Amino acid sequence: MAKYLQLIDQIQQQIASEIWLPGEKLPSLREQVAQSGMSLMTVMHAYQVLESQGWIVSRPQSGYYVAPRAEFLSQPASHQKVQLTESVDINDFIFEVLQACRDPDIMPFGSAFPDPELFPQRQLMRSLSAVSHSLKPADALNNLPPGNEALRKTLSKRYALQGIQVSPEEIVITNGAMEALNLSLQAVTAPGDWVVVENPCFYGALQAIERLQLKAVAIASHPQHGIDLTELAATLAKLPVKACWMMSNQQNPLGCTLSREKKQELVALLEAHQVTxxxxxxxxxxxxxxxxPLPAKAFEKQDSVLHCSSFSKNLVAGFRVGWVAAGRHAQRIQRxxxxxxxxxxxxxxxxxxxYLGSRSYDVHLRRLRQRLEQRKSLARQSLRRHLPASAKINDSQGGYFLWIELPEAVNTTELYYRALREKISIAPGKMFSTSEQYANYFRFNTAWEWNDSxxxxxATLGRLIAEMLQGQRWP
Structure with missing residues (x-):
């Protein structure tokens, strides 16, 4: 782990343990340099990141202080650590929420996609135009499963840069990540099988489980630390689980990333029980x-991880190009x-x-990450200004989602409908669980350029929440 990340983790733990209380002054930059043995630049970078995340605030000519409302989400008090669901039925509600986000007049805080203006549209259209003029009849056949050979080789090289050996023959190009995930799940399960998901989890996993007539085992996931491996181990010892669908990096909706050690432990545990x-x-x-961060696939020893991703969230959504590094399951997925x-x-x-051959991709990614980090910080500050003090906001080192906990008196499904009447969308907690445990939570998309509207x-969201807390009935 980089030194500045070590310092960030250390200070976060100190604040969480109330060694430093809200409003207290932290050691100065030079004091921290002397205490930690790190360089001034490293300490400055750590403090800047902590400030952008809302943990600390700077005061001119005074120094850095713990933010007045440092927030630490936990799981709901009534949280079941393991939840068994033999029949998942959530697709209709998810469809309704996603359809609402398509309206251009709706403020898209409930959207799953980043602002398309962040993507290099002109360069991509130039590439599409160039290849369209040179298409040959044989190209349709050459790009059948497993997909374009040059694209698979490019992906294989990007895996290699992280020290992960994935042959181009193991990669299958798909219609976005959702097809990669759905085909992967279908390849290793049969109707009636048990599948582990996180709780809360990405609603696409619940939709896939419903469509394939599978049974869900939802394991509690902590907002900062991720899935509960103790409960996962106990579940694997009791049930004939066939697959585990989860996010180890920037989990949706929580935003958390598993530590390297936890990823390693997770993969070893699943391999011991022969679970994909x-x-x-x-x-x-x-x-x-x-x-x-490395993916969990980096730690496999038994070809046990089907690694799925796409270009939709970081380059272009409309192309719908994803892939799965499928290992021994590649032929099955192609069929x-x-x-x-x-x-x-x-x-x-x-x-x-x-486009990828132009070497512009990594330049774009660096710029994209910088802009997303800035926008996330601005959105978080705005939410803190307008939401009630009792609201808690879970931040993370990546992505563009904030997971927000409201008082139990506020049902976010009702809030969703109230906000929709004001032309605002949110993603209520009901979308991410098969139970009502997250009825007072919602996910907020921060990827949009911040402006007065x-x-x-x-501010309108804050007003609606305040009205619900005051018990005002919805007309």
Whole structure:
């Protein structure tokens, strides 16, 4: 772990343990240098990150202080550590929420996608135009499963840069990450099988489990530390689990990233029980700081991890190009794809090959991460200004989601409908669980450029929440 991250973790733990109380002054930069033995630049960077996350505040000519309302979300007091669900039925509500986000007049805080203006649209369109003019009849066949060879080789090289050996023959190009995840789940399960998910979890996992007639085992996940491995181990000892679908980096909706040690322990535990890990890693490029977190796949020893990702959250949503590093399951997934969508669009695959060959991708990613980090900080500050003091905001080192806990008196599904009448969308907690345990939580998308209209929308959200806390009935 980078030194500045070590210092961030240390100070966060000290604040959480109330060694430093809200409003108290922290050691100065030079005092921290002397105490930690780190360089001044390292300490400055750590303090700047802590400030951007809302843990501390700076005061001119005075120094750094613990933020007045440092927040630490925990799991709900009534939280079940393990929840068994033999029949998942959540698709209709999720469809309703996602449809509302399509309205251009709606403030899209409930959207799952980042602001498209963050993407290099012109360069991508130039690449698409270039390949469209040179398409040959054979290109349609050459891009059938497992997908374009040059694109698979490019992905294989990007894995290699992280020290992960994935052959191009193990990679299957798909119609976005959702197809990669769905095909992966279908490849290793049969109707009636048990599948582990996190609680809360990405609603796409619940939709897939419902569609494939599987049974869900939801394991509690902590907002900062992720899935409870003790409860996972106990569950694996009791039930014939076939697969585990989870996010180890920038988990949606919590935003947390598992530590390297926890990823290693997770993979070892699943391999000991011969359970396949379906790793949803669509936010893997949206990390903040100086070091990209490894996926759980980096720690496999038995070809046990199906690693799924896409370009939709970091480059272009409309192309719908994803992939799965499927290992020994690659042939099975190709056959399943041929029986469903047949293949991913040949022009889109070729356009990505052309763009990625320009070496502009990593420049774009660096700029994207910087802008997302800035926007997340601005959105968090706005929420703190307008939400009641009792609201808690879970922040994270990456991505563009904030997970927000409101007092139990506020049902966020009702808040969703009230806000929708004001042309504002949120993602209520009901979307991310098969129970009502997260009825007072919601996910907030921070990827949009901050302006007066977004500030006004957050103020409206604050007013609606205040009205609900005062017991005002909804007309």
């Amino acid at each position: 890990l379906i790793e949803d890693d669509v936010y893997s490029e949206l990390w903040f700081g100086s070091e990209k 399943l794809q041929l029986m469903s969508t047949i293949s991913t669009s040949a022009p889109m695959q070729l356009a990505l090959v052309d 977004r500030e006004a929308a957050v």
